[in-house]
Amino acid sequence: MRLVILDDYDLSSEWAAKYIRNRIIQFKPSADRYFTLGLPTGSTPLGCYKKLIEYHKNGDLSFKFVKTFNMDEYVCLPRDHPESYHSYMWNNFFKHIDIEPQNTHILDGNASDLQAECEAFEQQITAAGGIELFVGGIGPDGHIAFNEPGSSLVSRTRVKTLAKDTIVANARFFGNDLSKVPTMTLTVGVGTVMDAREVMILITGAHKAFALYKAIEEGVNHMWTVSAFQQHPRTIFVCDEDATLELRVKTVKYFKGLMHVHNQLVEPMLSVKDYMD
Amino acid sequence: MPSNKSVSDAPITQFVSCRILKDHRLQWEDLWVREGKILNPEKLFFDEEGFADHKVDCGNKIIAPGFIDVQINGGYGIDFSQASGDIRRGVAQVAKKILEHGVTSFCPTLVTSPPDIYHKVQSVHLSLPFIIELPNILVLVMLLSFSPQVIPELRVQDGGPEGAGILGIHLEGPFISEQKRGAHPPKFLRTFKAGGVADLMETYGHLDNVALVTLAPELANSAAAIRELSGRGIVVSLGHSMADLSQAEEAVQNGAIFITHLFNAMLPFHHRDPGIVGLLTSDRIPPGRMVYYGMIADGIHTHPAALRIAHRAHPAGLVLVTDAVTAMGLPPGQHSLGQQQIDIQGLHAYVAGTTTLSGSIATMDMCVRHFREVSGCTVEAALEAASLHPAQLLGVSNRKGTLEFGTDADFIVLDDTLTVRETYIAGQQVWRK
Numbered sequence: 059m060r061l062v063i064l065d066d067y068d069l070s071s072e073w074a075a076k077y078i079r080n081r082i083i084q085f086k087p088s089a090d091r092y093f094t095l096g097l098p099t100g101s102t103p104l105g106c107y108k109k110l111i112e113y114h115k116n117g118d119l120s121f122k123f124v125k126t127f128n129m130d131e132y133v134c135l136p137r138d139h140p141e142s143y144h145s146y147m148w149n150n151f152f153k154h155i156d157i158e159p160q161n162t163h164i165l166d167g168n169a170s171d172l173q174a175e176c177e178a179f180e181q182q183i184t185a186a187g188g189i190e191l192f193v194g195g196i197g198p199d200g201h202i203a204f205n206e207p208g209s210s211l212v213s214r215t216r217v218k219t220l221a222k223d224t225i226v227a228n229a230r231f232f233g234n235d236l237s238k239v240p241t242m243t244l245t246v247g248v249g250t251v252m253d254a255r256e257v258m259i260l261i262t263g264a265h266k267a268f269a270l271y272k273a274i275e276e277g278v279n280h281m282w283t284v285s286a287f288q289q290h291p292r293t294i295f296v297c298d299e300d301a302t303l304e305l306r307v308k309t310v311k312y313f314k315g316l317m318h319v320h321n322q323l324v325e326p327m328l329s330v331k332d333y334m335d
Numbered sequence: 336m337p338s339n340k341s342v343s344d345a346p347i348t349q350f351v352s353c354r355i356l357k358d359h360r361l362q363w364e365d366l367w368v369r370e371g372k373i374l375n376p377e378k379l380f381f382d383e384e385g386f387a388d389h390k391v392d393c394g395n396k397i398i399a400p401g402f403i404d405v406q407i408n409g410g411y412g413i414d415f416s417q418a419s420g421d422i423r424r425g426v427a428q429v430a431k432k433i434l435e436h437g438v439t440s441f442c443p444t445l446v447t448s449p450p451d452i453y454h455k456v457q458s459v460h461l462s463l464p465f466i467i468e469l470p471n472i473l474v475l476v477m478l479l480s481f482s483p484q485v486i487p488e489l490r491v492q493d494g495g496p497e498g499a500g501i502l503g504i505h506l507e508g509p510f511i512s513e514q515k516r517g518a519h520p521p522k523f524l525r526t527f528k529a530g531g532v533a534d535l536m537e538t539y540g541h542l543d544n545v546a547l548v549t550l551a552p553e554l555a556n557s558a559a560a561i562r563e564l565s566g567r568g569i570v571v572s573l574g575h576s577m578a579d580l581s582q583a584e585e586a587v588q589n590g591a592i593f594i595t596h597l598f599n600a601m602l603p604f605h606h607r608d609p610g611i612v613g614l615l616t617s618d619r620i621p622p623g624r625m626v627y628y629g630m631i632a633d634g635i636h637t638h639p640a641a642l643r644i645a646h647r648a649h650p651a652g653l654v655l656v657t658d659a660v661t662a663m664g665l666p667p668g669q670h671s672l673g674q675q676q677i678d679i680q681g682l683h684a685y686v687a688g689t690t691t692l693s694g695s696i697a698t699m700d701m702c703v704r705h706f707r708e709v710s711g712c713t714v715e716a717a718l719e720a721a722s723l724h725p726a727q728l729l730g731v732s733n734r735k736g737t738l739e740f741g742t743d744a745d746f747i748v749l750d751d752t753l754t755v756r757e758t759y760i761a762g763q764q765v766w767r768k
Contacts, residue, residue: 137381148377153365159384 059274059293061313062320063302067262070298071105074193074260076324077294078110079119081191081256083328087123092161094125094183096192096251098203099146102260103195111154118329121157125186127179129194129203129251133167133217133242141231142167165215165244176215176244183250192254196261199223200269200282204245207281213247248286256292259284264300271304342383345370348762349387353748355398356718357738366398368744371761375740393748396756399718400736401439401745402699403725405547406505406595406629406656408444410663410696412672415443415489416452422488430498432664434766436698437721437755439745440500440735442546443489444658447508447519454540491544494745494760502729503546503569507595509538510550510560511575515600518694519575531560545569546729549595551576552586565590570728572629573611575600580613587620593728594628596658597645598637615649627728629656630720632706633682633697639709646710654728655702655721660684660694704753714753 064070078095087093097103113119131143139145144164152162163182169175183189194202199221205213206221220228225239232238251257261270273284274295287293302310350366357364367374367387379385409415411432413425426443433441445452494500508516509525516524527534534556535542547570550557561571573583574595579602583591594601594611602610614626632642632655646653657663661672662684669687670677676687684696697705699721707717726736734742744762747755758766 144381148380152380153376159380
């Protein structure tokens with residue numbers, strides 16, 4: 059894996075956004091060959107989304123030939139509820155960029171047959187040619203998407219019941235009223251994300267430090283589902299200093315020493331303007 | 336790519352680079368319009384997988400709901416209360432000009448008038464000399480049988496490129512107090528004789544296109560009239576009145592919800608008898624109801640300190656009105672209007688040769704700017720006093736006075752000095768500077 063450590067939240071968000079930008083532009087997506095991007099929600103990726111929007115508004119990045127697949131969505135929450143992941147993606151990303159609506163894919167938590175919805179989502183990913191880059195976050199309990207502790211590491215998109223930890227963590231978005239937090243979600247499986255050609259995990263903040271430690275310095279374990287990516291050929295963990303607080307000094311020093319190599323991935327910053335005819 | 340054809344074929348316009356007044360705040364959001372209504376872009380994106388056909392760059396300006404003027408007597412040389420010529424054409428002329436002030440809907444106001452203004456004869460079918468020859472009784476029969484009244488003449492109608500929409504007529508009088516009549520002609524004042532309903536119908540004829548009625552509640556038998564009017568969904572407003580606070584409160588209990596130009600043509604506030612002004616902080620307003628009050632914020636009719644007192648006491652009820660008269664919009668200098676000579680100097684319109692004010696000539700956008708300046712309120716509050724609050728008063732806030740999804744796309748584009756630069760009705764640009 060690559061462990062990319064930046065000083066603070068803003069710098070780590072920016073590094074991640076630059077990486078995504080360069081990957082899309084280098085890919086030279088077109089109508090025959092879309093760039094498929096897996097996307098997360100939550101507070102961690104907000105900074106990254108803001109930077110991507112900035113790059114788009116500056117004319118350096120276009121999402122016209124990008125297809126997106128979100129990781130998850132609540133079950134039985136109205137689609138236009140302010141806390142649904144549809145609302146999140148619209149307000150924090152889609153409405154600011156030039157992505158076409160039919161190229162966005164978010165699981166429908168109000169589908170009449172949830173199992174069929176999950177299977178259809180997997181098929182949509184396959185039909186799109188698989189995911190080129192799956193961006194994700196990590197929960198305080200080490201989960202990727204909503205693959206709670208105990209989820210199979212080869213799981214596919216399915217319905218999951220949320221763990222207590224996660225419900226408590228989400229309560230702040232529902233007026234701190236535990237009874238209002240949805241208890242079930244549709245989520246991509248660990249196996250689904252593992253199928254992506256590249257995975258980038260964003261981890262920031264001291265409250266995620268223990269989960270990061272468990273994910274990369276201990277073994278592969280279905281109790282800390284992010285640890286599955288130790289077995290993926292191309293994984294990048296982008297984090298800030300605070301997220302490294304539970305790691306060994308040796309690990310941190312090693313990867314910080316590699317920053318000049320990591321930075322070659324984001325410098326020079328490419329722009330779609332360079333490729334315009 | 337335009338909208339999903341199965342939902343609608345109509346083109347979608349997206350206004351970008353603008354701050355829109357939504358949820359009582361100016362927010363950096365785009366405004367989406369389709370088929371004359373404000374569109375929900377999120378629903379468009381996910382349900383219809385559609386997006387805009389045209390984008391309009393607003394240059395970082397402000398978009399606010401169009402202003403609504405519930406008290407305007409005329410302008411540009413036209414007096415709505417004069418029977419001269421074609422009432423509808425006169426109103427239409429003013430309706431077109433007020434688009435420049437950001438007004439997208441209004442209530443043409445008729446001051447106390449002789450009965451035939453309300454029951455006006457449309458004399459197109461009979462020539463005048465012929466009528467004079469006939470015996471009186473025959474004339475009367477003819478008048479009664481050929482009488483489409485003024486009130487149905489001024490119909491509620493949507494606005495458009497021809498001018499601002501009419502939400503209904505404001506009948507200011509004739510059931511008002513003689514002592515507080517202001518400039519209303521005394522001989523046409525009326526009182527309620529028996530049950531209020533009969534008097535109303537006899538005076539006004541039809542009430543079909545009426546949105547507001549101003550009356551003085553201390554007049555005997557007014558309660559029945561107030562109840563009848565409110566029951567029909569007509570806003571009853573207290574004004575040109577000598578009422579004390581308890582009479583005003585009783586009127587509110589019977590259904591009155593507005594005060595016509597607060598402070599003017601009513602008893603002044605007194606600390607032991609607050610009069611109608613006391614309604615702003617009355618504790619006898621029925622629960623769930625709110626009293627609104629009109630303010631002429633031209634800096635002349637109300638001292639800025641009084642405006643601030645009212646605003647601070649009851650900010651949610653403040654409704655900006657122009658109460659504009661015939662002279663509004665005319666250039667400075669002398670003008671001959673009806674029977675009067677008027678001298679216009681700046682924002683003052685005097686009876687020529689005197690220092691007597693002859694009515695207000697401020698435009699709605701001037702009132703909004705002035706209100707903001709002297710009250711120190713937020714831009715949002717100033718804009719809402721001229722849009723949201725009058726819409727709430729008239730009970731039309733589900734389609735006018737806001738930029739909520741699904742409401743009529745009547746809005747204005749303003750710069751940071753709150754100068755109106757463009758006016759839109761039903762999503763169509765109807766005026767630009």
